[in-house]
Amino acid sequence: PHRKMKEYICHFAQSHPSFRLPELLSLVELYGGEAEYDEEEALALASKDDETPFLRVRFPSETLIKNICSRSMTIYGIYELWGVSDTYEGLVKQMICDKEEEMRTMLIGKKWKMAVEAFGRSYSRQEQLDVMSKLKDLPLWEQGSVSMKEYDYLFGVLEDIGVRKSATDPIKRVYFGPLISYGHREAIYRYNLRSRQFLGTTSMDPELSLIAANMAQARPGSLIYDPFVGTGSFLVSCAHFGAMTMGADLDIRTTQGTGGASVLGNMRQYEFMDQFVDILLIDASRPPWRMARPFLDSIICDPPYGIRAGARKIGKREKPKWRPIPADLNAAHFPQCVQYDVPDVMRDLLTFAAKSLVMGGRLVYWLPTTPEYKDSDLPLHPCLRLVGNSLQTLTLRWGRRLITMVKVLEYDDKIHNSLAPEDEGQLTAAHGSLRSAVYWRPRRDPTSSPLASDTP
Amino acid sequence: ERQQTLPRPLDSIHMKLLTHNLLMCNNKGCNMNNYPLHIRPVQVERKEKQFNEAFMRHMLGKLEWSAIVSASKALNFVVPEEIPAEQDEPFLRTLHQVINELDVVSGALVCSNCNREYPIENGIPNMLLSEEEV
Numbered sequence: 351p352h353r354k355m356k357e358y359i360c361h362f363a364q365s366h367p368s369f370r371l372p373e374l375l376s377l378v379e380l381y382g383g384e385a386e387y388d389e390e391e392a393l394a395l396a397s398k399d400d401e402t403p404f405l406r407v408r409f410p411s412e413t414l415i416k417n418i419c420s421r422s423m424t425i426y427g428i429y430e431l432w433g434v435s436d437t438y439e440g441l442v443k444q445m446i447c448d449k450e451e452e453m454r455t456m457l458i459g460k461k462w463k464m465a466v467e468a469f470g471r472s473y474s475r476q477e478q479l480d481v482m483s484k485l486k487d488l489p490l491w492e493q494g495s496v497s498m499k500e501y502d503y504l505f506g507v508l509e510d511i512g513v514r515k516s517a518t519d520p521i522k523r524v525y526f527g528p529l530i531s532y533g534h535r536e537a538i539y540r541y542n543l544r545s546r547q548f549l550g551t552t553s554m555d556p557e558l559s560l561i562a563a564n565m566a567q568a569r570p571g572s573l574i575y576d577p578f579v580g581t582g583s584f585l586v587s588c589a590h591f592g593a594m595t596m597g598a599d600l601d602i603r604t605t606q607g608t609g610g611a612s613v614l615g616n617m618r619q620y621e622f623m624d625q626f627v628d629i630l631l632i633d634a635s636r637p638p639w640r641m642a643r644p645f646l647d648s649i650i651c652d653p654p655y656g657i658r659a660g661a662r663k664i665g666k667r668e669k670p671k672w673r674p675i676p677a678d679l680n681a682a683h684f685p686q687c688v689q690y691d692v693p694d695v696m697r698d699l700l701t702f703a704a705k706s707l708v709m710g711g712r713l714v715y716w717l718p719t720t721p722e723y724k725d726s727d728l729p730l731h732p733c734l735r736l737v738g739n740s741l742q743t744l745t746l747r748w749g750r751r752l753i754t755m756v757k758v759l760e761y762d763d764k765i766h767n768s769l770a771p772e773d774e775g776q777l778t779a780a781h782g783s784l785r786s787a788v789y790w791r792p793r794r795d796p797t798s799s800p801l802a803s804d805t806p
Numbered sequence: 807e808r809q810q811t812l813p814r815p816l817d818s819i820h821m822k823l824l825t826h827n828l829l830m831c832n833n834k835g836c837n838m839n840n841y842p843l844h845i846r847p848v849q850v851e852r853k854e855k856q857f858n859e860a861f862m863r864h865m866l867g868k869l870e871w872s873a874i875v876s877a878s879k880a881l882n883f884v885v886p887e888e889i890p891a892e893q894d895e896p897f898l899r900t901l902h903q904v905i906n907e908l909d910v911v912s913g914a915l916v917c918s919n920c921n922r923e924y925p926i927e928n929g930i931p932n933m934l935l936s937e938e939e940v
Contacts, residue, residue: 571860573868594861596825602930614819624856628825631932638924638933640830640841645868664937708868 355386355408357431358415359525361467361508362403362424363535365557368396370424371405372738372754373564377421380567383414398743403469404510404525406431416531421591423560425533426467429506432527438484441524445488457494462503464496469510481507485526504529537590541620558742558752559587562650565738565754566714568593572647573627575706577634577699582613584650589622593648598632600663635663635690635698641705641761649703650714653695655781663690692718693776696729700755704733704766707757714738716750722780723751730775732766733759819929820851820909823877827869827905831917831924832935842873843915843924845880851909855902862898865905874904881908 362370371392378385386408394401403426409415415428432449435441445453464485466478473481485507494502508525541556562584568574570592576584579597588595597613617626632638634653639645696717703713713734719727719741728736738754830841871889878885885904890897915924915931925932 570858571864573861573865594858598933600934624858628822629819629930630825631930631934633934636832636935638829638832640828640870642841643868643870645828664935 355384355410357406357408358428358530359431359434359506359508359527360405360407360428361426361469361506362395362405363426363533364403364469366424366561366740366742367398367403368740368742369558369561369752370395372740372752373422373424373561374407374418376565376567376738376754377418378414380421380564380569381414381417383410383418385409398741402510402512404508404523406434412530419531419533421564422533423535423538423557423564426535427506427532428530429508429525429527430530431525434523434525436521436523438481438521438524441526442485442487445526450489453489454493457490457503460494460502461497461500462494462505463498463501464505464507466507466509469508469512471511481509541586541590556583556587559583560590562714562752563587563591563593565752566648566650566712568648568650573645574648574650575646576651577632577637577649577702578651578653579613579629580652582616584652585613585626586616586620586622588648588650589617589620589625592625594625594627595622596627596629598630598634600631600633602631633664634702635694637698637702639702639706644706644708644711644757644760646706646711647708648712648714649699649707651699652716653692653699654690655692655718692781693729693779696776696781697774700729700731700734701766703755704731704757704761709757709760711757712737713753713755713757715753717753718748718750718781720747720749720780723749724780726775727779727781728753728775730773731755732769732773733757733761820853820911821926821929821931822906822910823874823881823908824865824869824905825931826877826910826915827873829915829924829931829933831920831922832933833917833920833922834935834938836917836920836922839919840917842870842876844918845877845910846914846916846923847881847910848913849911850881850913851911853907853909855906857899857902859895859898862901863893866893866898866901869905874901878904878908881910883908 360374375385387405391402391405395403395405407428419425419428432452433441433445435444464478464482466473466481490505506525506527506529509521510523510525511519511521535557537560538557541559566574566588568588568591572593574584574588574593574595576582576595576597579585579599582597585595585597595617613629614626617623699715700713703711707713717728725739728739730736734755735758736753737756738752740752741749742752743749826843826845829843831843833840866889875885875887883904885900886897909929910926911929913926915926916922917924
């Protein structure tokens with residue numbers, strides 16, 4: 351019989367709303383737990399109009415919550431939900447009704463404090479005291495002793511007042527309960543780009559890099575590979591969670607850097623040398639990995655899009671004359687490159703993932719998108735199931751989606767060697783012609799402009 | 807033909823036998839006997855690394871043991887010819903030494919089938935084919 355799980359309130363950080371729920375669910379799965387929540391509330395949570403940073407979730411245990419919080423980048427904190435209401439009067443009434451016993455017994459001989467957090471604005475100490483005075487009728491105040499510095503319990507008063515409201519506007523909702531755990535956002539500051547030894551043109555936001563590592567479920571004992579390693583941001587974020595990491599790239603210069611700084615420099619700076627396996631020179635369109643036995647727990651990457659970083663693979667360009675390379679010069683030869691179209695990059699990546707991931711292993715990658723994106727643009731594979739699709743908006747037209755797929759079916763050469771177009775996805779994908787999407791400008795036709803009549 | 811000029815090498819990049827166990831020859835038309843690649847070591851170092859028993863157990867199931875045996879021999883290191891029935895800590899420590907701590911700084915990986923050589927320079931295996939080989 352299904353045991354009724356306790357309800358908690360999750361307070362998420364303001365940045366990256368569409369990444370919140372996927373990260374949470376990935377960590378729930380990582381720790382073998384479960385979570386229940388309302389679908390409509392989850393939609394509001396993901397809304398890029400910043401509707402709310404709160405979500406009520408039922409969890410089976412506090413241990414699961416603490417595990418999740420030990421890794422989460424999107425969560426500020428998770429509290430047991432004692433009361434929720436649209437008004438303070440309602441909140442007090444509800445808690446006196448439901449939680450009287452807890453309030454009278456839990457705090458005997460204990461130290462505690464209350465902290466007011468408001469979504470959309472910050473409160474001064476005096477403003478917090480004003481809020482707390484609205485809760486003066488709670489039996490809570492008669493128990494234990496209030497202590498600001500060392501405390502056994504911290505009670506959160508979480509106000510959801512919406513965005514851009516003033517202090518005088520009424521609250522939308524208020525939640526109350528004891529803190530179970532804060533999240534792990536302090537990790538973001540550890541990897542602040544300013545302190546990095548090596549920055550390349552494709553260096554990544556540490557917050558998103560760590561979220562991606564959570565989507566990949568990087569953990570001690572896992573082996574993770576980045577086939578477009580570049581500056582090694584993903585190696586650092588996956589090593590942060592204890593994974594063993596490998597990377598590859600087409601061009602030695604992007605991994606070695608200049609002046610001695612390198613991917614290795616980063617791994618050394620953050621003391622992850624014991625988790626660094628190797629980097630290799632590899633053309634991702636021709637992976638040299640043996641596939642008889644799956645060997646990767648996760649693949650995590652930011653593939654080249656052909657706009658910023660340049661997408662290339664080895665190939666012969668159309669040329670009237672060429673000379674064969676002498677065998678002894680093979681090693682020093684810098685191979686000729688041809689364009690590596692984004693749909694091909696994606697197709698090769700998914701095929702590689704289907705073959706090399708262990709069952710349950712994860713592929714996490716950035717897919718460039720424009721407002722013309724539709725779900726049928728997504729690359730697909732019968733062996734992989736989509737579990738995450740979070741949009742990061744970069745400009746009005748240009749964004750990217752962090753895609754997460756899980757291997758659910760073993761690769762079978764007899765079946766999966768050639769796939770039908772509908773099995774592969776990317777049907778007339780908008781990302782098939784990204785250059786034109788980014789650089790296209792409407793032709794100037796005076797009669798079609800909405801402001802034509804204003805033009806003298 | 808442009809030469810690749812590598813920056814001055816750092817001291818800590820080295821190809822591990824863990825990686826070697828996963829690599830095969832990708833040359834055009836080379837479809838049989840292309841794994842494992844034969845190691846021709848030029849410079850090898852022993853570098854102590856932190857032993858992670860959980861990772862070793864997890865990794866063991868992914869390795870081709872016969873390739874571990876032949877690669878170890880190429881580096882003058884002895885391992886059991888077969889995985890023992892009981893994989894206790896001493897065995898896993900031996901495995902750790904072999905796949906994590908034997909570092910090939912320079913040399914080459916050679917395909918037994920087509921003889922294509924993949925150089926290892928500054929510890930980085932160059933698995934790139936030339937444009938005629940794809």
